[in-house]
Amino acid sequence: MPVDDAFSRHDMAILYDSFNGDGPDREFYLRLAGSPCRILDLGCGTGSLTLALARRGHAVTGLDPAPGMLAVARAKDTDRIVEWVSGSAMGFTLDREFDLVIMTGHVFQVFLDDPEASAVLASAYKHLAPGGRLAFESRNPLVREWERWTEPLTRARADVPDLGPVEVYYRVQQVEAEHVTFDTVFTLIETGERRTSASTLRFPGRATIARLLDDAGFRTVDWYGDWKRSPLTPQSSEIIAIASR
Incomplete structure (x- = not known):
């Protein structure tokens, strides 16, 4: 894995x-x-x-x-x-x-x-x-939480040590049977750098x-x-x- x-x-x-x-x-x-x-x-x-x-x-x-x-x-x-x-x-x-x-x-x-x-x-x-x-x-x-994993509903901001303000949101890429694949997208506000991590979860x-x-x-x-x-x-x-x- x-x-x-x-x-x-x-x-x-x-x-x-x-x-x-x-x-x-x-x-x-x-x-x-x-x-x-x-x-x-x-x-x-x-x-x-x-x-x-x-x-x-x-x-x-x-x-x-x-x-x-x-x-x-x-x-x-x-x-x-x-x-x-x-x-x-x-x-x-x-x-x-x-x-x-x-x-x-x-x-x-x-x-x-x-x-x-x-x-x-x-x-x-x-x-x-x-x-x-x-x-x-x-x-x-049964409650299909992934349907709420959209950018508008998941966007959040935090101050991260040594990086300053950072925003995050989630976006679903694929739903297939029990599996949901999605991205976590971080944006470093001061530099505009984006860091993205792909994940798959089983439900x-x-x-x-x-x-x-x-x-x-x-x-x-x-x-x-x-x-x-x-x-x-x-x-x-x-x-x-x-x-x-």
Whole structure:
């Protein structure tokens, strides 16, 4: 699975970090962790939530395949409280178990077919301690969020360190079955430079996710439709799964 430029390149990862601050999912995952425990953050990205969990006393490992993302994460970790690991969620092996494994920021959607998703879930299951939990979310395909990924609806601006004001917007290039291909377009206002990263995401439905979890060995799954733990319905914006080993 190739890593998008928006994640692999350090200059692009800085832009990503500036436009992806804390959202309503942050408190959900912080509360899910509960008392201090061992946590693995799969696809930890630039590490904002990873560090927040570590600062609450958890023993946290952050794993990501993108060197740009990990470079930004490590730069934030001035107290060296997180173990950062470079690796793919589809085939990693660590020498310990975890009480909680999380995949946030819709990371689950970057795995574009059943074999990729199954490899990730199997690796997570293998690294969970008895009674451990895997938690992640995926956008509900029934609400067709990608139809709102247009320039007028997604345009935003932020001040980026060392770059000044930057604008971003999204534009969809192709929708085919479960897959949506789109561009993230950054414009550096002071120079007019444009940096574009192409991405493809999978939008699996609940039934597909449930089957994949069952195939990986998870027998108990709690489902939610938003960050307030509302029941999952066809109108829910999110498919949130908490699977127990």
